[in-house]
Amino acid sequence: MSWRRLWAIVIKELRQMRRDRITLAMIVGIPVIQLVLFGYAINTNLRGLEAGISDQANTAGSRALVMDMLATGVIAPVARADTPEGLMAMLRRGDISVGVVVPPDFERRRIDGRAVAQILVDGGDNTVQGAAVQLAQVPIDSSIADSRAPMISTPVEGRISIVGFYNPQRRSAVNIVPGLIGVILTMTMVLFTAIAIVRERERGNMELLIATPLTSAELMIGKVLPYIAIGLVQTSVILALGRWLFVVPISGSLFDVYLAAGLLILANLTLGLLISTRAQSQFQAMQMAFFIFLPSILLSGFMFPFAGMPKVAQWLAEVLPLTHFLRLIRGVMLRGAGLGEMWVDVLALLAFIAVMMAAAILRFRKRLD
Amino acid sequence: MSAGNDGVAIRARGLTKRFGALVAVDHVDLEVPGKHVYGFLGPNGSGKSTTIRMLCGLLTPSAGDIDVLGLNIPAQAEALRRRIGYMTQKFSLFEDLTVRENLEFMAEIQGVPRARAAGRVGELIEQYHFSDRQKQLAGTMSGGQKQRLALACAVIHEPELLFLDEPTSAVDPESRRDFWEKLFELADAGTTLLVSTHLMDEAERCHRLAILDQGVLVADGTPGELTRKLAGHTFIIETDEPRRAQRALVDAANVLGVAQVGNTLRVLTYAGDEPIADGAQQYLQQMLRKAGQPASVQAAQPNLEDVFVAVTRKSREQERMA
Numbered sequence: 001m002s003w004r005r006l007w008a009i010v011i012k013e014l015r016q017m018r019r020d021r022i023t024l025a026m027i028v029g030i031p032v033i034q035l036v037l038f039g040y041a042i043n044t045n046l047r048g049l050e051a052g053i054s055d056q057a058n059t060a061g062s063r064a065l066v067m068d069m070l071a072t073g074v075i076a077p078v079a080r081a082d083t084p085e086g087l088m089a090m091l092r093r094g095d096i097s098v099g100v101v102v103p104p105d106f107e108r109r110r111i112d113g114r115a116v117a118q119i120l121v122d123g124g125d126n127t128v129q130g131a132a133v134q135l136a137q138v139p140i141d142s143s144i145a146d147s148r149a150p151m152i153s154t155p156v157e158g159r160i161s162i163v164g165f166y167n168p169q170r171r172s173a174v175n176i177v178p179g180l181i182g183v184i185l186t187m188t189m190v191l192f193t194a195i196a197i198v199r200e201r202e203r204g205n206m207e208l209l210i211a212t213p214l215t216s217a218e219l220m221i222g223k224v225l226p227y228i229a230i231g232l233v234q235t236s237v238i239l240a241l242g243r244w245l246f247v248v249p250i251s252g253s254l255f256d257v258y259l260a261a262g263l264l265i266l267a268n269l270t271l272g273l274l275i276s277t278r279a280q281s282q283f284q285a286m287q288m289a290f291f292i293f294l295p296s297i298l299l300s301g302f303m304f305p306f307a308g309m310p311k312v313a314q315w316l317a318e319v320l321p322l323t324h325f326l327r328l329i330r331g332v333m334l335r336g337a338g339l340g341e342m343w344v345d346v347l348a349l350l351a352f353i354a355v356m357m358a359a360a361i362l363r364f365r366k367r368l369d
Numbered sequence: 370m371s372a373g374n375d376g377v378a379i380r381a382r383g384l385t386k387r388f389g390a391l392v393a394v395d396h397v398d399l400e401v402p403g404k405h406v407y408g409f410l411g412p413n414g415s416g417k418s419t420t421i422r423m424l425c426g427l428l429t430p431s432a433g434d435i436d437v438l439g440l441n442i443p444a445q446a447e448a449l450r451r452r453i454g455y456m457t458q459k460f461s462l463f464e465d466l467t468v469r470e471n472l473e474f475m476a477e478i479q480g481v482p483r484a485r486a487a488g489r490v491g492e493l494i495e496q497y498h499f500s501d502r503q504k505q506l507a508g509t510m511s512g513g514q515k516q517r518l519a520l521a522c523a524v525i526h527e528p529e530l531l532f533l534d535e536p537t538s539a540v541d542p543e544s545r546r547d548f549w550e551k552l553f554e555l556a557d558a559g560t561t562l563l564v565s566t567h568l569m570d571e572a573e574r575c576h577r578l579a580i581l582d583q584g585v586l587v588a589d590g591t592p593g594e595l596t597r598k599l600a601g602h603t604f605i606i607e608t609d610e611p612r613r614a615q616r617a618l619v620d621a622a623n624v625l626g627v628a629q630v631g632n633t634l635r636v637l638t639y640a641g642d643e644p645i646a647d648g649a650q651q652y653l654q655q656m657l658r659k660a661g662q663p664a665s666v667q668a669a670q671p672n673l674e675d676v677f678v679a680v681t682r683k684s685r686e687q688e689r690m691a
Binding site for chain 1: 422425426427428429443446447450451453455457459460461462463464475478479480
């Protein structure tokens with residue numbers, strides 16, 4: 001072994017690395033981004049779950065119970081409803097993930113030792129269900145000054161009942177599979193289009209194409225269309241396997257499932273197009289796609305519950321198409337909601353698509369300079 | 370109509386392209402007559418590709434005016450694209466499509482009318498000898514075959530003007546001759562062709578040519594005109610030790626270039642206003658004797674390579690003096 005030759009290789013590697021700006025960015029960027037994202041996203045100690053309250057008793061005791069629950073910090077009230085049905089509708093739309101129901105005969109039940117309240121929880125996310133259990137540990141009588149009843153300061157098992165909606169058996173496949181559609185589409189679709197265009201530039205095809213009457217829009221839309229079909233095939237494969245292997249239900253309409261998938265596919269394809277107008281090589285395109293993929297997985301709510309993340313991470317997540325898709329697909333597949341009920345997320349995806357497509361077409365020049 | 374109303378297909382004035390501090394093309398004036406094969410001769414990096422890209426609207430000039438087929442470029446580049454064919458320096462067709470698929474794709478993109486497209490593709494497959502290779506993937510073909518396919522694709526919409534950027538630089542001599550035959554067929558049919566090359570034998574085939582050196586147009590005219598106008602004399606020197614003889618002459622005054630060709634040396638001298646080569650011949654013999662390398666010096670017919678050496682040398686000297 002010649003130290004001189006070995007050293008020559010080392011120096012050459014370092015020189016090339018210094019000139020490859022994206023690789024250089026990855027050396028520092030990946031650890032920083034990973035650390036920050038994981039650090040913020042992983043938060044199994046859930047706080048501030050969006051909750052709806054329906055206090056039908058509205059007595060001093062019931063109000064105290066609700067206050068105790070809020071004091072845990074696990075839930076944050078965002079809505080009130082007169083009836084449990086009202087809460088269930090909010091739950092289905094995804095407006096809240098926890099509902100607290102105190103029945104009109106709260107005082108009677110408390111004295112009789114029956115269940116005094118009900119926690120309705122969206123079982124689509126197992127971590128949220130776990131948080132509800134924590135919530136049910138609130139001592140019922142400690143804060144109630146009532147001379148007629150004996151003081152019970154320890155929580156009594158079963159006095160607050162938990163009703164898990166949409167996934168009563170708490171099977172994780174039910175939670176994971178709908179999200180997996182989104183993750184797989186994000187992983188593949190961004191890369192497909194990004195690489196499809198950069199490859200043509202690398203191979204010299206692009207110089208030939210831009211010297212023809214072909215317009216930017218024709219080229220861009222023509223590139224995207226076949227991949228929409230491919231994305232829908234992928235969606236079908238995941239849905240079918242989820243159904244047969246893991247018995248994942250599709251509570252809502254199948255049409256809505258495909259519509260939501262179509263929106264995510266378009267969002268990712270247009271993002272891929274935008275990357276392709278920037279990337280100089282296929283490898284660069286893959287690196288850029290990776291930078292999108294990482295936060296998508298960590299922040300979208302696929303791995304860790306959205307509510308557990310700090311505000312900044314949540315804002316960042318709102319920019320990612322996967323976040324909105326997860327809300328839609330869980331709503332449709334698990335809770336049987338319609339896309340119309342979750343129009344905000346539909347609108348967010350549409351806006352993302354429009355902005356990305358316009359930016360890609362504007363950035364793509366039929367020029368070499 | 371193959372050209373503007375005065376029979377000129379391309380006219381450029383003061384064409385300049387800067388990339389940062391580098392001036393790739395420097396105030397080039399150009400006039401390409403219609404229905405001709407017009408050559409761009411120059412070494413690598415002389416600005417041939419950059420000029421072609423500006424002429425077909427792919428690069429925006431830093432300065433200068435371009436008129437191609439009566440259209441103002443780059444403003445009317447889109448309208449021009451329907452009327453030109455462009456063959457890139459690097460093979461730019463789809464290697465993972467077959468010969469026929471490539472032709473069909475280009476017919477669609479170039480807007481060949483539906484009714485005509487199928488016939489046109491068949492016609493080109495026939496003319497360009499691809500009948501037994503229609504289903505072969507383009508990527509698996511030889512260099513010469515690829516270039517033939519690229520040419521077929523470039524003319525699929527029967528363009529009035531064809532740009533070819535070093536079309537045969539990676540092709541064997543046999544295929545090159547076939548390729549040029551096709552180019553002359555196209556010119557006969559009324560197409561204007563602009564071909565860049567760094568090969569002298571190719572440049573000699575052009576009807577007219579321009580010599581580019583470091584972004585500057587240093588000479589233009591027909592190959593005959595250029596050799597006639599050559600401000601120098603060419604000699605063949607036969608010697609047993611060509612390398613030593615070369616060393617003796619290379620730095621001598623008035624010697625523009627010395628090139629070894631086998632056992633002989635080809636020497637180009639600067640003639641100045643002297644039309645007769647005798648003086649130069651004696652001068653060379655003298656120089657060789659002085660170096661202890663006596664050899665026979667014969668006057669030779671100047672060729673395009675001599676022209677090329679003379680004009681590029683001159684432009685470099687002017688640059689040094691400036």
